[in-house]
Amino acid sequence: MASNIVWHQHKVGKAERSEQKQQKPLVIWLTGLSGSGKSTIANLLEQKLGAAGKHTYLLDGDNIRHGLCGDLGFSDKDRVENIRRISEVAKLFVDAGLIVITAFISPFRADRDFCRHLLDEQEFVEVYIDTPLSVCEQRDPKGLYQKARAGDIKDFTGIDSAYEAPQAPEIHLEYQDGQTAEQSAEQLIAALKAKGYLA
Ligand SMILES: Nc1ncnc2c1ncn2[C@@H]1O[C@H](COP(=O)(O)OS(=O)(=O)O)[C@@H](OP(=O)(O)O)[C@H]1O
Numbered sequence: 001m002a003s004n005i006v007w008h009q010h011k012v013g014k015a016e017r018s019e020q021k022q023q024k025p026l027v028i029w030l031t032g033l034s035g036s037g038k039s040t041i042a043n044l045l046e047q048k049l050g051a052a053g054k055h056t057y058l059l060d061g062d063n064i065r066h067g068l069c070g071d072l073g074f075s076d077k078d079r080v081e082n083i084r085r086i087s088e089v090a091k092l093f094v095d096a097g098l099i100v101i102t103a104f105i106s107p108f109r110a111d112r113d114f115c116r117h118l119l120d121e122q123e124f125v126e127v128y129i130d131t132p133l134s135v136c137e138q139r140d141p142k143g144l145y146q147k148a149r150a151g152d153i154k155d156f157t158g159i160d161s162a163y164e165a166p167q168a169p170e171i172h173l174e175y176q177d178g179q180t181a182e183q184s185a186e187q188l189i190a191a192l193k194a195k196g197y198l199a
């Protein structure tokens with residue numbers, strides 16, 4: 001596809017940019033059902049990383065779908081393209097030396113793996129926000145499950161569109177009854193530290 005185009009090697013590269021920021025750039029990829037807690041946890045995580053002096057950028061489903069992916073819907077084909085674009089953007093931000101947090105349902109395993117393979121080893125951390133459908137549906141923060149059950153929204157993840165759960169995520173945040181979002185975010189930070197991602 002990219003014929004007659006040559007990759008330009010710049011003088012300032014990822015190593016220099018991450019050295020300047022004193023951090024290892026990476027993508028912290030949150031995946032889970034709608035209402036599982038991705039946006040809430042991602043926001044808390046970004047605040048906490050910022051307070052610890054890290055340079056971050058949060059890519060969030062609802063926001064990206066207003067701009068970069070504003071032309072896409074929720075068919076399988078559009079979701080694949082959504083995650084492909086986001087993955088390429090995440091790679092650019094990693095190249096800029098940033099810690100990127102993404103909060104997308106990203107229902108298909110192959111698409112999450114696409115992002116993983118765009119990056120170097122240790123630069124992609126898949127975080128499974130494993131909140132059961134019944135809990136997400138009960139939370140229903142945007143009233144979308146109610147609409148999906150009533151047939152007013154088609155192709156809704158978990159209802160009439162598939163969610164392929166990660167088989168070997170780097171971090172698995174299992175739902176615990178009564179656990180607050182703050183506690184989940186702390187648990188995530190602790191796991192990231194324990195696995196050496198925030199050194
Ligand atoms: N049909 C259908 N299925 C799932 N979600 C829907 C749908 N229609 C609208 N929404 C809203 O869009 C948000 C999901 O967008 P994503 O970009 O994360 O989806 S995907 O990764 O491409 O599957 C999702 O946001 P979150 O609830 O934050 O996950 C919903 O608010």
Ligand SMILES: Nc1ncnc2c1ncn2[C@@H]1O[C@H](COP(=O)(O)OP(=O)(O)O)[C@@H](O)[C@H]1O
Nearest residue numbers: 033034035036037038039040141179180181184
């Ligand atoms: N432990 C928890 N982690 C994340 N969110 C939680 C938790 N407990 C309750 N919630 C609530 O669940 C809802 C999750 O919504 P949201 O973060 O928008 O999910 P998503 O981005 O996955 O659709 C929020 O209203 C949040 O306050």
